[in-house]
Amino acid sequence: MTITPLIAGNWKMNGLRSSLDEVAELAGLLTTGEAPRALVVICPPATILHTVASAGATSGILAGGQDCHTAVSGAHTGDLSASMLADAGAQYVIVGHSERRAAHGETDEVVRAKAEAAIGAGLKPIICVGETESERDAGNAEAVVASQITGSIPDAAGQHEVIVAYEPIWAIGTGRTPSCEEIGQMHNAIRRQLVERFGEKGASTRILYGGSMKPMNAREILDIENVNGGLVGGASLLAKDFYTIISAV
Numbered sequence: 001m002t003i004t005p006l007i008a009g010n011w012k013m014n015g016l017r018s019s020l021d022e023v024a025e026l027a028g029l030l031t032t033g034e035a036p037r038a039l040v041v042i043c044p045p046a047t048i049l050h051t052v053a054s055a056g057a058t059s060g061i062l063a064g065g066q067d068c069h070t071a072v073s074g075a076h077t078g079d080l081s082a083s084m085l086a087d088a089g090a091q092y093v094i095v096g097h098s099e100r101r102a103a104h105g106e107t108d109e110v111v112r113a114k115a116e117a118a119i120g121a122g123l124k125p126i127i128c129v130g131e132t133e134s135e136r137d138a139g140n141a142e143a144v145v146a147s148q149i150t151g152s153i154p155d156a157a158g159q160h161e162v163i164v165a166y167e168p169i170w171a172i173g174t175g176r177t178p179s180c181e182e183i184g185q186m187h188n189a190i191r192r193q194l195v196e197r198f199g200e201k202g203a204s205t206r207i208l209y210g211g212s213m214k215p216m217n218a219r220e221i222l223d224i225e226n227v228n229g230g231l232v233g234g235a236s237l238l239a240k241d242f243y244t245i246i247s248a249v
């Protein structure tokens, strides 16, 4: 089965309207160079989501949100619903990023409800999982991730597209990554679990790797079996770096 890889940029709390220059530069690189062999998604802050979605449209750059509320609407000051993101031009939304799990106490149950809300609004959720360094050192990485997958991925993933992002927490923003062998083992384990639960749909679900993916290491990581793309933080902020990673597919 061939799965078109997906490279998503997670801008986190970075990006002003002036950052649209980077989107324009990336659009230029994508349209003048060789056609990308991956779907390209940028998840900017919500304040510029609509402009990024519009600016990227002609060059095939898709837009995504970084989080959404579990509810469709209501008294939730400061929050954004999945349908608001869709209305602003998003096709994807990241849910359960480790920074949200840690800073906002999001449990697997909450993450699953967010993924359901995203699907309900017609978005494709990018559901993040990953172990801490001490969990890996204790030999529990696979068990921790398996339990996050069970708890965070809704049953609706049997009928709707979801994307899984494996992001070891200790690799995020640190410049450190697991070995290719460790990444391969984890992605294979996730694949087995998805197939067991969702059959064919699980076999075609994209499993992204995230955590210090850089122009330097993208090629070797993207080459690993069952790595179907990347979720890129820091290196997605500069068009040139992000383009190099996209070109590594």
Ligand code: PGA
Pocket: 010, 167, 171, 172, 173, 174, 175, 210, 211, 212, 213, 231, 232, 233, 234, 235
């Ligand atoms: P990083 O972040 O690429 O800067 O490590 C990845 C992420 O948090 O999604």
